[in-house]
Amino acid sequence: MAEETNQGVWGLVIDLNLCTGCNACVTACAMENNIPWVGEEDAGYGRSMSWINMQRYWEGEYPEVSPSYQPVMCQQCGRAPCEPVCPVFATVHSESEQINLQVYNRCIGTRYCANNCPYMARKFNWFDYAYNIPEPMNYYLNPSVTVRRRGVMEKCTFCVQRIHDGQENARAQGRAVIDGEIMTACQQACPADAIIFGDMTDPESQVSQALRSQRKYVLLEELGTQPKVTYLKGEGYYGG
Numbered sequence: 001m002a003e004e005t006n007q008g009v010w011g012l013v014i015d016l017n018l019c020t021g022c023n024a025c026v027t028a029c030a031m032e033n034n035i036p037w038v039g040e041e042d043a044g045y046g047r048s049m050s051w052i053n054m055q056r057y058w059e060g061e062y063p064e065v066s067p068s069y070q071p072v073m074c075q076q077c078g079r080a081p082c083e084p085v086c087p088v089f090a091t092v093h094s095e096s097e098q099i100n101l102q103v104y105n106r107c108i109g110t111r112y113c114a115n116n117c118p119y120m121a122r123k124f125n126w127f128d129y130a131y132n133i134p135e136p137m138n139y140y141l142n143p144s145v146t147v148r149r150r151g152v153m154e155k156c157t158f159c160v161q162r163i164h165d166g167q168e169n170a171r172a173q174g175r176a177v178i179d180g181e182i183m184t185a186c187q188q189a190c191p192a193d194a195i196i197f198g199d200m201t202d203p204e205s206q207v208s209q210a211l212r213s214q215r216k217y218v219l220l221e222e223l224g225t226q227p228k229v230t231y232l233k234g235e236g237y238y239g240g
Contacts, residue, residue, distance in 0.1 A: 025071055
């Protein structure tokens with residue numbers, strides 16, 4: 001019998017000293033998770049669906065002005081403000097991976113979770129974008145990820161489908177998951193290797209080593225949400 005694999009507690013570290021703001025992570029996330037491009041008009045109405053928000057800050061004085069970038073997605077809070085306000089328990093916490101999940105077939109679109117998220121990381125699906133894709137473009141949809149319908153909330157899940165695939169492969173081979181074996185789509189696509197993902201309970205994992213950096217901080221730490229996304233301050237970055 002194959003031995004049980006360690007479920008792990010998954011965390012993400014983003015090194016802002018390496019991030020160039022290229023938006024490769026945004027594109028990869030959209031393709032991996034069947035996130036539609038809503039178009040310029042809907043984006044103008046605030047209906048963008050991107051699960052990663054690339055925030056840009058300008059530093060310095062003209063003409064010596066330089067940008068800094070900060071990718072922001074669901075922070076996978078240990079004490080998530082979105083969870084207690086959902087009347088249908090659509091936003092729940094995974095006991096095994098310690099990830100904040102979104103159960104789409106429960107969601108009724110109250111948007112209470114979005115209103116209670118201090119990171120503005122949840123997106124409301126205004127229309128059935130995925131069902132208006134002309135052939136053959138409809139074949140690009142990832143079969144491992146649910147295609148969401150109009151009226152539900154969406155958000156980053158740390159590519160949970162990839163986590164499960166990696167765990168099942170390791171279990172079938174009777175071994176534990178190897179550090180770096182499971183990669184999120186944003187991590188895989190990042191040309192600067194600014195994103196690190198892994199098991200935070202493994203002291204030897206890359207993510208655990210990054211968490212020991214003196215440059216680390218989490219967003220809005222004073223709220224006590226216990227995010228599992230950690231940032232490493234970049235050169236000249238002004239705060240967390």
